[in-house]
Every structure is written in structure tokens, then in C-alpha cells.
Amino acid sequence: MTTDAVVTAALKPGSMEAEKAAQRPFWISALIHAALIGACFIMIYPLLWMIAASVRPQDEIFTSTGLIPSAVDFGSYVRGWNGLRVSFGTFFLNSFVIATLCVIGNVLACSLTAFAFARLEFFGRQFWFGLMLMTLMLPYQVTLIPQYVLFLNLGWVDTILPLVVPKFLAADAYFIFLMVQFFRGIPRELDEAAMMDGCSAWRIYWKIMLPLSTPVLATAAIFTFIWTWDDFFGPLIYLNDMRQYTVMLGLRTFTDSTGESDFGGLFAMSVASLVPIFLFFLFFQRLLIEGIATTGMKR
Amino acid sequence: MAVRAGEAAGSLGAEAATTPSLWSRMSERIGPGYLFLTPWLIGLFGLTLGPIIYSFYLSFTQFDLLTSPEWVGLDNYQRILTADPKFMASMRVTFLFVLFSVPLKLAFALAVAMLLNKGISALPMYRAIFYLPSLLGASVAIAILWRTIFSADGLINQLLWTAFGISGPSWISNPNYALWTLVVLSIWQFGSPMIIFLAGLRQIPQDMYEAASLDGASQWRQFWKITLPLLTPVVFFNVIIQTIEAFKSFTPAFIISGGQGGPINSTLFYTLYLYQEAFGFFRMGYASALAWILLAIISAFTAISFLSSRYWVHYDD
Numbered sequence: 227m228t229t230d231a232v233v234t235a236a237l238k239p240g241s242m243e244a245e246k247a248a249q250r251p252f253w254i255s256a257l258i259h260a261a262l263i264g265a266c267f268i269m270i271y272p273l274l275w276m277i278a279a280s281v282r283p284q285d286e287i288f289t290s291t292g293l294i295p296s297a298v299d300f301g302s303y304v305r306g307w308n309g310l311r312v313s314f315g316t317f318f319l320n321s322f323v324i325a326t327l328c329v330i331g332n333v334l335a336c337s338l339t340a341f342a343f344a345r346l347e348f349f350g351r352q353f354w355f356g357l358m359l360m361t362l363m364l365p366y367q368v369t370l371i372p373q374y375v376l377f378l379n380l381g382w383v384d385t386i387l388p389l390v391v392p393k394f395l396a397a398d399a400y401f402i403f404l405m406v407q408f409f410r411g412i413p414r415e416l417d418e419a420a421m422m423d424g425c426s427a428w429r430i431y432w433k434i435m436l437p438l439s440t441p442v443l444a445t446a447a448i449f450t451f452i453w454t455w456d457d458f459f460g461p462l463i464y465l466n467d468m469r470q471y472t473v474m475l476g477l478r479t480f481t482d483s484t485g486e487s488d489f490g491g492l493f494a495m496s497v498a499s500l501v502p503i504f505l506f507f508l509f510f511q512r513l514l515i516e517g518i519a520t521t522g523m524k525r
Numbered sequence: 526m527a528v529r530a531g532e533a534a535g536s537l538g539a540e541a542a543t544t545p546s547l548w549s550r551m552s553e554r555i556g557p558g559y560l561f562l563t564p565w566l567i568g569l570f571g572l573t574l575g576p577i578i579y580s581f582y583l584s585f586t587q588f589d590l591l592t593s594p595e596w597v598g599l600d601n602y603q604r605i606l607t608a609d610p611k612f613m614a615s616m617r618v619t620f621l622f623v624l625f626s627v628p629l630k631l632a633f634a635l636a637v638a639m640l641l642n643k644g645i646s647a648l649p650m651y652r653a654i655f656y657l658p659s660l661l662g663a664s665v666a667i668a669i670l671w672r673t674i675f676s677a678d679g680l681i682n683q684l685l686w687t688a689f690g691i692s693g694p695s696w697i698s699n700p701n702y703a704l705w706t707l708v709v710l711s712i713w714q715f716g717s718p719m720i721i722f723l724a725g726l727r728q729i730p731q732d733m734y735e736a737a738s739l740d741g742a743s744q745w746r747q748f749w750k751i752t753l754p755l756l757t758p759v760v761f762f763n764v765i766i767q768t769i770e771a772f773k774s775f776t777p778a779f780i781i782s783g784g785q786g787g788p789i790n791s792t793l794f795y796t797l798y799l800y801q802e803a804f805g806f807f808r809m810g811y812a813s814a815l816a817w818i819l820l821a822i823i824s825a826f827t828a829i830s831f832l833s834s835r836y837w838v839h840y841d842d
Binding site: 255258259261262265266269270272273275276288289290291335338339341342343346347348351354357358361363364365366367368369370371372373374375376378392394395396397402427431452453456458459463474477478481482489492493495496497499500503504507511514515518519520 | 558559560561562564565566567568569571572573575576577579580583590637640641643645647651652653654655656657658660661663664665666667669670671672673674678679680683684687713717720721723724769772773775776779780783796799800803804809812813815816817819820823827
């Protein structure tokens with residue numbers, strides 16, 4: 227079964243099921259919808275409660291289970307934003323720079339690698355491909371300490387390089403795999419015709435493959451952005467200077483220092499940290515869901 | 526990943542055998558693929574293969590980053606396996622977490638996917654809402670939220686009090702309950718396996734159900750005799766991915782316990798213990814040995830899954 231078939235099947239309601247649904251008595255449909263709406267509400271209740279907590283008066287946070295604040299007050303956002311020695315503006319900027327660089331690195335390096343595996347023939351291709359698949363399973367803890375020693379010796383600790391450079395070396399095999407699958411779906415006739423006209427491999431990659439692969443490149447870009455934005459472990463071990471902190475490190479420091487007294491500010495910054503991810507969710511939901519349905523992304 | 530990985534490797538071979546000679550002649554002219562592989566090869570050797578070998582070496586040494594590694598033979602492994610109560614505690618916590626979070630998460634994922642597969646309207650909306658926690662869940666912000674709603678005067682206890690008049694304990698600071706708040710957090714993120722199940726359910730031919738209905742098979746029987754057997758490749762895939770992810774889980778336990786793995790080591794995930802040894806005490810050799818034990822556990826789990834799969838995973842072809 228091809229990737230496309232899976233995606234199409236996953237996204238379109240089957241006609242048989244629609245028929246089945248039409249035969250169903252109204253009250254059963256209503257029951258299913260009621261159950262689903264209830265479940266959805268329970269699922270997102272904690273998120274809604276956090277948003278409410280971030281705008282309600284401080285003394286109400288731990289006395290109210292409801293979602294409607296007695297008064298809306300954005301003071302928590304102002305307090306939270308400047309709650310640490312360094313403002314959250316710096317943390318957001320740092321996170322944004324790191325995530326953007328990682329996106330560029332991943333898209334370029336993984337697509338180059340995937341193009342070689344999907345389209346070029348060279349000695350040992352299957353061997354390297356198999357090795358690439360094996361690295362998918364490797365827990366990062368095994369390479370963690372030697373990588374730290376390496377970056378320490380290079381003088382890269384306390385810079386963003388350890389977080390960014392690996393992406394330019396296609397260290398995320400997930401995306402290579404994702405792209406190999408997509409590239410294989412592109413008709414070979416296109417690049418064969420281009421080759422007959424004397425087109426080089428580089429030009430085929432750049433002028434034919436990449437433009438035809440925008441969906442998979444976008445999927446890789448969005449997942450890279452979200453995962454890097456969320457990443458806590460990498461920044462935790464490599465960044466020590468607060469001016470270098472990402473949003474996630476900032477939040478953690480907040481919980482350690484002022485968090486116990488200023489829950490409003492803590493929630494306000496937590497909500498703010500989720501906004502970029504939520505925007506991706508809102509606008510690129512289809513790509514995210516297709517990405518999961520086709521390759522089984524872990525999140 | 527692994528299920529498709531096998532397929533992918535197979536089709537790569539098949540492709541190579543059947544490609545027209547035009548292609549091979551042309552690819553000779555356009556030069557070697559190694560040029561395209563260069564960045565990845567540098568990464569493979571510099572960031573993966575080299576470090577794997579070095580990490581294996583370090584696991585037989587004592588190393589604090591400041592002085593050079595000192596060979597101690599099997600000492601690290603011996604101490605871990607025979608005289609390290611924290612290791613035993615972290616193993617217990619991690620295995621409990623994997624054992625409960627993975628099956629429950631997948632059960633929820635499958636149940637909701639089956640409900641969504643009944644041809645209901647507004648499917649994309651429901652699917653999106655169920656998926657949202659998976660997407661946000663790994664964030665520090667969500668761990669902070671969890672820590673607050675399960676605290677003594679948090680949302681959960683307020684709800685328990687208003688609804689049932691029960692005054693609940695502080696879930697996160699009670700060693701009997703702290704781990705379960707993390708299990709709940711993991712189950713809450715059932716959205717992505719749900720999407721994979723949904724895609725799998727769509728692949729099951731509807732006429733099988735129709736035939737079964739005509740023969741008078743109940744819904745329950747249809748689930749056990751048609752849905753589940755045909756879905757086993759997807760179940761297998763989800764079990765592998767979710768189990769490995771559960772073994773590697775770090776951030777929620779770190780945030781909820783303030784980096785300590787407490788109370789009384791009840792949230793001391795294996796990864797958290799490894800982090801403490803490496804970056805808290807700078808016992809890099811010892812931590813490397815811990816990493817290799819983790820690799821051994823994950824490899825053993827994966828190998829057993831693959832070996833057992835031929836007895837329970839049903840492939841069509």
C-alpha cells in the first residue's frame with residue numbers, strides 16, 4: 227500500500243461508513259456526539275483552566291475550578307514577562323533564533339541525504355540506508371556524554387552551536403526517512419527527462435525535487451520547529467548563562483525562584499510559551515496529522 | 526517505524542534490481558551520491574558512531590571531565606548491578622511507568638479511534654482536539670500545569686472537594702501517587718497513536734464487516750475476529766514507538782520533582798538518574814555505563830517484540 231493511499235484513506239471518510247452512519251438511528255448518533263464532546267471537554271479542560279488562571283486575579287487561582295474569571299486582568303503577563311533578571315523577550319528571541327536555524331539545517335541536510343538515498347545510485351547505498359534506519363532506534367543517552375565532551379573541547383558549551391550544528395549534519399534521521407518516502411513517490415520520468423537534457427544531479431535536486439516536495443519539506447520544518455521550541459534537555463545541559471536561555475529554561479527557572487509566589491505570572495508565561503506551537507497547530511493541522519499518519523511521528 | 530523500515534529496505538533492493546539501464550548509465554555520468562551524503566556522513570561518524578564507541582569505552586572508566594578517563598574495568602557495571610539502591614529505584618519507577626502508561630495510552634487511543642471511525646460528522650474537529658494534548662504535552666509549560674493541578678490545593682483536589690466532599694492529598698508530594706500523575710499525563714497525550722490507529726482502521730475493507738454481520742457476528746466478535754487481527758501491524762508499531770519514548774521520557778519527571786526525582790525517588794526516571802550522575806555529580810564514566818544498560822534494555826525489548834511478532838502480528842501478504 228502506498229503512502230498516498232494511506233493518507234487519502236486516513237483523511238477522507240469512507241463512503242461505506244457514511245452509508246452506515248446514515249442508517250444509524252438519530253439518538254445513537256446524538257449519543258456518540260455527546261460522548262465525544264464530553265471527552266474533548268475533559269481533554270482540554272486543564273488547558274482552558276490554565277488560560278483562565280493566567281488572566282484572573284491572583285487570589286482566585288487556587289479557589290476557583292471554573293473557567294470564567296471574576297475579572298480579566300493581564301497584569302500577570304506583565305509581571306511574568308519581567309519576572310526574572312532577564313526578560314522573557316530575550317528568551318523568546320533565543321528560542322526563535324535556535325528553532326529557525328534548526329529548521330533551515332534540517333530541511334537542507336535531510337533533503338540532500340534523502341535525495342541521495344531515493345534517487346542516486348552509488349556503491350554501498352543499501353548499507354548506509356540500513357545504518358540510517360538503525361540510528362532511528364538509538365536512545366540519545368548513549369551518544370550524550372561523548373557529544374558533550376566533544377562540544378566542550380570545541381569550546382561550544384554555553385553557545386547555541388551544540389543545539390544547531392547537528393541539524394545541519396542531518397542528525398534527525400526521522401526526517402530523512404520521511405523525505406525518502408516522499409521522494410520515491412515522485413515520478414522518475416521527470417528527472418530522467420531532465421537528465422537526458424543534460425541536467426546535473428544538483429540541479430535535479432534543486433529545480434525538480436525540492437519544488438515538487440513542498441508538502442514534506444513543510445511537514446519537516448513544522449515538526450522541527452515545534453520539537454526544538456519544546457526541547458528542554460538540550461538547552462538544559464548546554465546553556466548556562468541566563469542571557470542565552472530559551473523559553474523552556476526560563477520557565478523552569480521561574481518555577482525555581484518566583485514561581486511559588488507568583489502563580490499568575492508563571493501561568494501567563496506558560497501560556498505565552500505555547501502560543502507559537504498552537505499557531506502551527508491552527509494553520510498546519512492537516513500537514514501535522516498527515517505526517518503522523520504516514521510515518522508515525524512519535525508526537 | 527520498524528515495520529515500515531523493513532518494507533522500505535526491501536523495496537529499495539527491488540528498485541535497484543529493476544531500474545532501467547538508462548538510469549544507471551545516467552547516474553554514472555552525474556557523479557557519486559557521496560557528495561550529497563557528505564553532511565550526513567560527517568554527522569554519522571562525528572555525532573553517532575564515534576560517540577557510541579567512545580561512550581562504550583567511557584563506561585569502563587572513571588571520568589569527571591577535568592582529568593583524563595581512568596580505566597576501572599567492570600567496576601561501574603558491577604556497582605550499578607549489585608550496590609546501587611538508586612539504580613534499583615529508578616528501574617522500578619521506569620518499568621512501572623512503561624508498564625502502565627503504554628498499554629493505557631494505546632487502549633484509549635484505539636477506543637477513541639474506533640469511535641471516530643464510525644462515520645461521524647465533524648471528524649476533523651474531534652481529531653484535532655484529541656490530538657492537541659499530544660502536540661503540546663512535551664512542553665515544560667504542560668509539566669508546570671500538571672504540577673499545579675495535582676498539588677494539595679490544585680484543581681483536582683478542588684474538584685474532588687466540590688463534587689464529592691473528599692479532601693485529596695497533595696498528589697505530587699506523596700510518594701504513593703506522584704508517579705501516577707505522570708502516568709495520567711502520558712495517557713492524556715494519546716492523540717498521536719490515535720491518529721495512527723485511525724489511519725489503520727481505514728485500511729480494513731468494509732465488506733469484511735458486512736459479511737460478518739450477515740453471518741450474525743456481534744460487534745464484540747467482529748472487534749476480536751476482524752478489527753484487532755487486521756490492526757496488529759499498527760498495534761505492533763505503536764507499542765514499539767511508545768515504549769521507546771516512555772523509556773526515554775525526561776522533562777515531565779524533571780519539572781514535577783524539581784529535578785530531584787522525589788519524593789523518596791518515586792519519580793526518579795532512569796533518564797533523570799542518568800542526568801543527575803552525569804551533570805549533577807560529573808560521574809561521566811558511571812553515567813555512560815547507565816546509558817549502555819538503557820541501550821541494552823531497549824534493544825532487548827525491541828528484539829523480543831520482533832521475534833514475538835511472527836506469532837501475533839498478522840500481515841496480509
